[in-house]
Amino acid sequence: MSSTKKKKISLFQRGAAAAERYTGTSDLYMCPICGNAFNMSDLLTAKLTLEHIPPSSVGGKGIALTCETCNKTAGYTIDAAVSGRADVINFTNVIANSESSLGVKACLQIGEDSVNVQVLCEEDGTVNFLILGDSNNPCTVERTSAYMERLARDREGDGEVLHVVSRARYHGRMAQVGDLKTAFLAAFAAFGYRYALDPRLELVRSQILHPCEHIIDGWSVALNLPEDRQYMLMITESVTGVVVKLDKVGVILPWLESRSDFYGELARTYSPNERLQLNGKIVTWPTRLEMALDFYQSAYSEQKKGMDLISERK
Template identity: 30%
Template sequence: MKLKMLNKGWYKSWVLPYIDTYGKSLEAVSVREGRARFRIGTIDTPLLEMTSLRDLYVCPLCLNRVVYRHQEYLDLLHKFELEFDFNVDHYPPEAIGGKDKILVCEVCNNKFGTTIDAAAKKFLEARFFFAGVNNSYIHMKIDAPWHKKPISGLTYWRDGVITTELRRGFNPPTIEPGPGPLQVQYSGKYPHDKIFRKALLRSAYLKCFAAWGYDFASSSIGKRLIAVFKDELEYPTESYGVFFTTSESYDNGIFQFENGGEIYFVVYFKIGIEEIPHYENVFVIIPSNTERSWEGLKYLTRDNKQTTLKGQLVPVKETVADGHFHRYRRDTKDR
């Protein structure tokens, strides 16, 4: 048994509320699909024969690792190596202003973790800097082998390379002139574009799971998105359905719209960097549970820089917390 799971205060404040809410969703989906056919990850027949799936919470990012309610399940979980530690994860990443939280297994949390957070923040640093946002900054490396004196501030020299921070509204550091032009290594392109977009798609997935539970996560689209996060499947477009917007009309939340006879969902976030400070709005497009909707992403988001959402955006209010366990797949034919 992992040490964190023995922390009764953490278990009571985080684990039990998730089991209370999403265990009902898990059971509802298993009833609809038929318990004999219902499989999530390594959960096999002996575990499914427990009295109620309401006593489980399954990690939404892998649909594999579980946490339980009652002590009497410990022996069974241990036998099938299904006991895992769980952590609280932020979405979007905390480094870019994410404040929403959800419970995921430690393995999935560590796979994404701080490396992705740092990459997402670096992407926004570059975006804000080249957009001229006051107090924004980037880090640059400059070849200057002749310069061997210490430089004050956020600049240092090592092995002929100067690493410095350039910040809007502040004077750049003074560098001694050399025999030739300075060679700046920063390319000026936004770094980690793909990682940033995948991080926002993952955040939108978690937002949808928080609203719809296992009706969404166990759907064909939910499982495809999980495969995208694991690099087992290519997303239909390079944009990953992620777009910046200047619209202030929508709060953080999920909205529904129709395009070409298919239903799509839009997840809005406000992201930014607190120390600048500067924030911008983004939205992520999530398809409904049909093959046409998934393929339609190629045409709906063909331009990685912008897309036009036609039709009215309708807020999605029905959630698992309110007892709506089939909201995501309710309006689609491919269940």
């Protein structure tokens, strides 16, 4: 049996055991986004799929299962936006900061012509444009090369502007819905169904299921948290919620003690671009289905104690 298959089966079994209080059997895994129940044969026929958190295109690991509909249909648009945004950030790092890396694809625009290139930066800051033979019209390449040679030879190019444009495009709000999905699923892996299926999370799940609709707002938060690593922060001062810290951004989610109008209350309390100074307990990023609230009863019955338990046992 392949290691991926073994992993999926073990995620299924852990999830199904946690879902028993909802399904009445330990044979059904519930998709944390839509709440539908699936059996083992659905896993084998790929109706239930391994979900990478964050998406695999930005380095996520498979730590939960979601149904095919939530993973592929609803997920495709938002995952594409998340990976498009990562490409744009990479492009900016290469171009603006001469960050040497494997290079980034871009479009070099000269007059009417535009040529697909690979941008490569060297350690001394030299930026090279490598023309991609396969993805260009040969006539355009010939014209552009002749133009560049003339520029270099005659030094006539004073004041000439060359445009270098990223080939990546992404939908800003869609990428934010992608962050919301990553944050929600990470919180599901850490806390379990008792968290994910709580009525306070209903609008979050609905927004992930319907990425093109405008259901909630205000989950992206600017943070004064310097490190790049991913973790969660349980907040009890000023607001009660969970901040899921992704690479560069933070996502705030309701906690079980939050008011039902969580995002409305946030919007009334904070101005849109205000940097939140948030203090709380750090919960480390889940590496599997921890589901602390499902498996540790005391964590649920006494919330304060539960938070200690969650953060101390890692």
